[in-house]
Amino acid sequence: MGMTMTQKILSAHAGLTTVVPGQLIEANLDLVLGNDVTTPPAIDVFAKTCACGVFDRKKVALVPDHFTPNKDIKSAEHCKKIRRFAREHDIENYYEIGDPQMGVEHVILPENGLVAPGDAIIGADSHTCTYGALGAFATGVGSTDLACAMATGKTWFRVPDAIRFVLNGALRPGITGKDLILHIIGMIGVDGALYQSMEFCGSGVSTLSMADRLTICNMAIEAGGKNGIFPVDEKTVEYLRKYAPKRFAEGNYKVFEADADAEYIRTIELDLDRIPLTVAFPHLPDNTRVVGSFDEVIIDQVVIGSCTNGRLHDLRIAADVLRGRKVKKGIRCIILPGSQRVWKEALKEGLLDVFAESNCVVSAPTCGPCLGGHMGILAEGERCVSTTNRNFVGRMGHPKSEVYLTGVPVAAASAVLGHIAAPSELGDLIKED
Amino acid sequence: MTAKGKVFKYGANVDTDVIIPARYLNTADPAELAKHCMEDIDASFVSRVQAGDIIVGGPNFGCGSSREHAPVAIKASGISCVIAPSFARIFYRNAINMGLAILESAEASEGVGDGDTVEVDFETGVIRDITTGKSYTAKPFPDFIRKIIESDGLVGYISDKKPGCV
Numbered sequence: 001m002g003m004t005m006t007q008k009i010l011s012a013h014a015g016l017t018t019v020v021p022g023q024l025i026e027a028n029l030d031l032v033l034g035n036d037v038t039t040p041p042a043i044d045v046f047a048k049t050c051a052c053g054v055f056d057r058k059k060v061a062l063v064p065d066h067f068t069p070n071k072d073i074k075s076a077e078h079c080k081k082i083r084r085f086a087r088e089h090d091i092e093n094y095y096e097i098g099d100p101q102m103g104v105e106h107v108i109l110p111e112n113g114l115v116a117p118g119d120a121i122i123g124a125d126s127h128t129c130t131y132g133a134l135g136a137f138a139t140g141v142g143s144t145d146l147a148c149a150m151a152t153g154k155t156w157f158r159v160p161d162a163i164r165f166v167l168n169g170a171l172r173p174g175i176t177g178k179d180l181i182l183h184i185i186g187m188i189g190v191d192g193a194l195y196q197s198m199e200f201c202g203s204g205v206s207t208l209s210m211a212d213r214l215t216i217c218n219m220a221i222e223a224g225g226k227n228g229i230f231p232v233d234e235k236t237v238e239y240l241r242k243y244a245p246k247r248f249a250e251g252n253y254k255v256f257e258a259d260a261d262a263e264y265i266r267t268i269e270l271d272l273d274r275i276p277l278t279v280a281f282p283h284l285p286d287n288t289r290v291v292g293s294f295d296e297v298i299i300d301q302v303v304i305g306s307c308t309n310g311r312l313h314d315l316r317i318a319a320d321v322l323r324g325r326k327v328k329k330g331i332r333c334i335i336l337p338g339s340q341r342v343w344k345e346a347l348k349e350g351l352l353d354v355f356a357e358s359n360c361v362v363s364a365p366t367c368g369p370c371l372g373g374h375m376g377i378l379a380e381g382e383r384c385v386s387t388t389n390r391n392f393v394g395r396m397g398h399p400k401s402e403v404y405l406t407g408v409p410v411a412a413a414s415a416v417l418g419h420i421a422a423p424s425e426l427g428d429l430i431k432e433d
Numbered sequence: 434m435t436a437k438g439k440v441f442k443y444g445a446n447v448d449t450d451v452i453i454p455a456r457y458l459n460t461a462d463p464a465e466l467a468k469h470c471m472e473d474i475d476a477s478f479v480s481r482v483q484a485g486d487i488i489v490g491g492p493n494f495g496c497g498s499s500r501e502h503a504p505v506a507i508k509a510s511g512i513s514c515v516i517a518p519s520f521a522r523i524f525y526r527n528a529i530n531m532g533l534a535i536l537e538s539a540e541a542s543e544g545v546g547d548g549d550t551v552e553v554d555f556e557t558g559v560i561r562d563i564t565t566g567k568s569y570t571a572k573p574f575p576d577f578i579r580k581i582i583e584s585d586g587l588v589g590y591i592s593d594k595k596p597g598c599v
């Protein structure tokens with residue numbers, strides 16, 4: 001029996017010639033990730049393992065991003081604990097506030113060249129699945145897993161089944177990868193890919209930008225998936241050349257392809273030309289509707305950013321919508337560049353100027369309001385349009401607040417109009433002061 | 434490695450909230466957690482369970498939150514093994530990481546009765562119901578998973594190997 005792309009990566013990392021779904025394997029890891037929420041408990045477990053050190057100081061990444069710049073004393077203590085651990089173990093990939101390479105974990109790891117095709121990666125964060133965009137296997141785990149993997153460079157996996165998504169055609173102008181993944185989650189449900197890989201293939205793949213692929217894989221977990229993964233093509237290699245020049249030059253990556261006779265438990269064909277502008281209503285990512293198909297939803301706040309949509313690509317789209325327009329009076333529009341690099345590039349390109357002129361506020365790179373941490377918490381009854389990935393009850397603040405998930409174009413247009421809207425509704429509406 | 438004990442049988446979707454209610458999560462002490470294990474689904478469980486006993490559940494055992502306290506509570510209560518047709522993904526991972534033996538067998542989950550005495554051989558995956566004389570087979574664990582369970586969980590397993598200390 002042939003293997004899926006994920007199964008092939010796993011079998012290579014387990015030193016096996018073949019694996020089958022359900023099999024338990026022990027695999028070597030190329031990268032182990034923790035953040036400021038999950039690393040502090042992992043440090044305590046790590047101490048119990050009697051390990052003298054981490055397995056490889058270059059293959060551990062510790063990213064304080066959720067509550068940074070520290071929002072309160074508790075988060076400051078957590079970050080202090082990580083900082084001390086990182087120093088003690090001489091961790092190469094530890095990112096302090098203001099470092100040129102700092103930012104939100106799933107934005108910066110690919111940007112800093114730590115992810116390449118064929119890698120096996122675990123992170124104590126559910127959105128670690130983002131890295132599948134580069135043809136790597138990546139999945140989220142718990143703090144005990146993180147601790148033990150930091151010590152040994154290994155972990156165990158149960159080999160997953162896969163759903164194959166065959167993408168045909170191309171997204172229409174103005175439709176983004178976010179619309180596609182929201183549409184898919186709406187179709188299969190928040191447990192539609194439970195424990196399975198979501199493997200994307202088909203002629204439509206080449207039309208998707210790397211930014212879109214990162215957004216799509218980021219939300220695999222919102223369909224319950226173990227991982228999402230894209231095949232490696234010219235765009236992937238180009239991305240690698242730009243962001244991981246050393247690994248690219250050394251050829252230090254491996255392209256895996258699914259076997260022609262790989263078995264999938266389900267195949268879903270999607271015509272990209274037919275994907276509509278999509279929004280997920282409260283309180284689950286699968287509660288999707290087509291923009292324009294519902295009554296006016298008046299909003300209080302817009303958040304553009306996060307590991308889902310906080311890349312330069314996203315900020316450019318936001319600026320294109322906001323340029324020459326103003327955020328509607330009474331609406332707060334918060335923009336969170338996903339990393340210091342994104343922030344700087346946005347500055348250089350004049351995007352931050354556009355945002356300032358449009359009356360948005362631009363934050364330091366942080367997870368912030370995405371998990372209801374800080375920098376934009378919602379009060380009772382407030383509604384927010386957000387480019388993040390979860391709209392669970394209370395995710396962004398008060399249990400009676402509401403989060404509507406969309407792509408960047410809808411979020412930016414909604415900020416100008418004060419209700420959930422497609423950019424086409426803007427017409428030549430400008431300068432509403 | 435084998436286990437032998439009396440069966441406590443439950444239905445489908447036993448969730449982490451009935452395994453260990455959230456109101457007791459203010460401690461991580463296994464013995465404390467064990468005192469409230471299964472409390473909301475079977476109030477007499479704690480007083481009846483003996484070391485070695487076995488839980489047999491229905492599909493999707495351990496669904497709900499990602500709390501590692503759930504397998505810890507079951508293990509500390511004396512349960513030697515949980516048998517179910519399927520486990521929730523995070524519970525599955527946590528159970529092995531905490532050193533609680535779990536086996537997937539739809540047939541055993543169906544066939545074994547409450548109160549039966551059952552013997553499990555982890556090397557072969559054979560589940561023998563001594564009360565009825567019937568046998569079932571689950572997929573046995575590979576070596577390294579068996580070692581994780583024998584070492585009382587992932588932390589014990591890797592400390593035995595003294596990682597990083599060459």
Ligand code: SF4
Pocket residue numbers: 066104105106125127306307308366367370371388389
């Ligand atoms: S941006 Fe949101 S989803 Fe992404 S890592 Fe941060 S909190 Fe998690």
